[in-house]
Amino acid sequence: MVSQKRKTGLLLTGLLFAIIITLLISLNMGTMRIAPLDVWKTIIGQGSDQNQLVLFDFRLPRMIIALLIGAGMAISGGILQGVTHNELADPGILGINSGAGFAVVLFIYFTQENTSSQVFILPLAALAGAMTAAILIYVISWKNGVSPIRLILVGIGINAAFSALIIVYQLKMDPNNFTQATVWLSGNIAGTDWTYTLALLPWLLILLPITFYKAGTLDTLHLGDEIAQGLGTQVEKERLLLLFIAVALAGASVAVGGAIAFLGLVIPHLARKLVGANHRHMLIISALLGALLLLAADTIGRNILAPSEIPVGLIVSLIGGSYFIYLLMKS
Template identity: 50%
Template sequence: MKSTAFSHAERSRGIRAARIMGIMLLLVVVLFMISMNTGVIRLAPLDVLRTLSGSGSDNQELILFQFRLPRIVMSLLIGAGFGLSGCMLQGITRNALAEPGILGINAGAGLVVLLYVSSHAVNGSVFLLPVLSLLGAGAAAALIYGLSYRRHQGVSTIRMLLVGIAIAAGINALTLVLTLKLNPEQFTYVQTWLAGSIMGTDWRFVTALLPWLVVLLPVAFAKARILDVMNLGDFTATGLGSAVQRERLYLFAAAVGLAASCTALGGSIGFVGLIGPHLARRLVGPQHRQLLPASALAGALLVMAADTIARPFDVPTGIVVAVIGAPYFLYLLAKSRN
């Protein structure tokens, strides 16, 4: 009888989560449509529809297909990637404050991109950036993981978070010193990139980012059950037959890959991996089978909304996200302290 009641409750939660994710997906579509009409040069809804059907002017086709649509698609992909990465990191560390920017993963990726820009032209290969970013993020992640590891104890999640914050501070300081030595053109490019800008995006950026997400998103979704087991604690998870340290390493690598590829092509946009999973957890609950896709949708909504707001004012998207994210982070800190 109890088992039947539990199954019914579980089914009800699943249906509710599916409905909420359906609403979130609908909001993504609506925001996508609104974003196509928004910019320094406004396009009326009828103009957008005519242009999509092939009846727009050359000017309208240039604005929509070459400038606006690539940027909107990039903001969607970057938001989903950061949201999913943050959700995985929070599951690994069992800490709601964990996210790629706070752990120093974005900083490591950014440092290597900065070194590349300082030694090459700013218009270097777009397709090389995710690889270089992954190397930087991977090095930072390896350092964090290595310093968090203790023999016979494995990786302490609290230690991982604290080490990540310290590594991020050190890398950001080094980045600042190197930035001051750039020439004016490189300095402008790096500063815009560090602010989290999706400006100047074209379809090459979408093509460079999409394969990374296509590979890593299914890996993340396939590990939903492992993340649920990890939430029970290392001792319980080991007792249930899970190889905790090995699985944590796999998940950490996948989260780093997602964050690094998004950082390389979208800039250092912080707080998305923090806010997206937290909002998703409130809406669909803690089970990762629903939480992972909901976090991706929440991250996509956040970055798309920030980019839509930023575009008419020609400011970096990351600044708008920071305006939203910084107070929310302080709220979470106060809540966790209480």
Template identity: 50%
Template sequence: MIHPRIRRKQRILGVCLVVLILFITILALGLGAASIEWNRLGPTFLGQGTFKEEFVLFSIRLPRIIITLLAGAALALSGAILQGITRNDLADPGIIGINSGAGVAIAVFFLFVPIEAGAFAYLLPLVGFLGATITSVLIYLFAYSRKNGLQPMRLVLVGIGFSMALSGVMVVLTSSAKQEKVDFISRWIAGNIWGTDWPYIWALAPWLLILIPFALFKAHRLDMLGLNEAVATGIGVSIERERAILLLAAVALAASAVSVTGGIAFIGLMAPHIAKSLIGPRHQMNLPIAILLGSFLLLLADTIGRNILEPSGIPAGIIVSLIGAPYFCYLLIKK
């Protein structure tokens, strides 16, 4: 049973994060190369803006913000699931190679498969999921031991090795490609949020509408997987089956996000860890907070990166890495 004080604290944190997200959203809507006066945002939403204001708001800013919020939530939830099934706070889809696997698959698809522009947005999450699934299965097999089962630290180390190897594969793929395609892949690697049109939202949203409720439904299973394996088995949990199902959910969340945002790491590391420190280890309590934190962190990083250096800005992935890399080192030393 969860203490009422913890539930009240979760609600307060949730409201505070929603207010912060709304505040950053309003800032992001007004800031940029083609700025909109903040007192014009309301009339423009109501259809009383000029052509320029409506174009900037509905065709450029709003789709980008929604994509960023959805992707941040997906990456945070993916990281929380990975940390739960491995019992390791250092697990993250970017660090352990899942994002790199999705990236290589997307690069191969983009470079070598002719596809109509209209279908491109909807196929990318599927291609990313396929690449991330193959990578995660290989990482799982290399980190698994018949004697000791899945070893969390070994999984992180194997994942880092796969991430580096796949980065090399990406370099080989781009070495002989056309310049415009190399530019796209380079931006993807840097974590530049590029899928900023409405079709990418319709492509990403169904994955989250299915997987977020599924993960919240499985929150109690994640708590049980955090127990000693003998204890978890004794209370009737099929450990390997639950791990496999939840791992697939984490892979799908990460792949769908990075297919439109590029290779963004550390959101899945920081958001779940901060959520646990704020609300405690119960996944039923910390998963919703982690989701909101992921959306907030990625939107904040993208807003800073988009406006800090004109005209092209700095990719959100680089801004996140500037914060996340020291945080990862702190956790590594602490553990």
């Protein structure tokens, strides 16, 4: 146990160091490159006005958003995998992302406007869509309780239904809104500013501590419903609360960053391989791995074809798909 804690601590320290290094590299790179020394001078308030504008108004808020979404989606996937006892569960497969996406597409379709208040309304719309998907999944899956297998199968069906509805409403949109929805659905954090950070941050500040507090409950649920009940756990009540947390994290993240696939699937899987099945350790490492992966993916997407950009969701899908092909070949 002591060696496992030490291993987790070393890994946590290494990931924090990697995130800081990636942040510094990302601040330096872009259409307008800024030397590392100039980055440091700008951070301490001695840089030029141009460098301050580029770093503090464009790059830094985008990087903070990447860190928040990466952590939120990874934790959401970790919770869903724990609740369903299935390492292939994630917000995308279960229909949570598509439910949130459908709500956002509906909002774009009916408002036809792009105002500053949208930034704060979109997370609420996405949460409503994600909650609608989750309620449908939970109700349809119910049969003297909720079986994890039924939860997965119903979720796949709900995902297909919402994905079809998204396409239907996209085809009804005018060209500008169609383009906005398409770019957003591909997973994109370009154009984000501090307003988006303020819209997303409260969700994570409230929900992540609750998740870490409930890590022991996830460990108990992982033993099976009968054993969990025997240990005094209110299985359905705890499962419902954990599902709500996962849905809220995914919905808020999708609202700001779009439907970024694979993140909630790959990261918990990798974290479990690194630190084991203890959810307290696994969720913390998942949050850091998710933040690091999305930050690195955004840095690559911004620079590999500069001045053009590749949506971060495509980079994550490429990395995630490659990782699972590697696992398949190893197995």
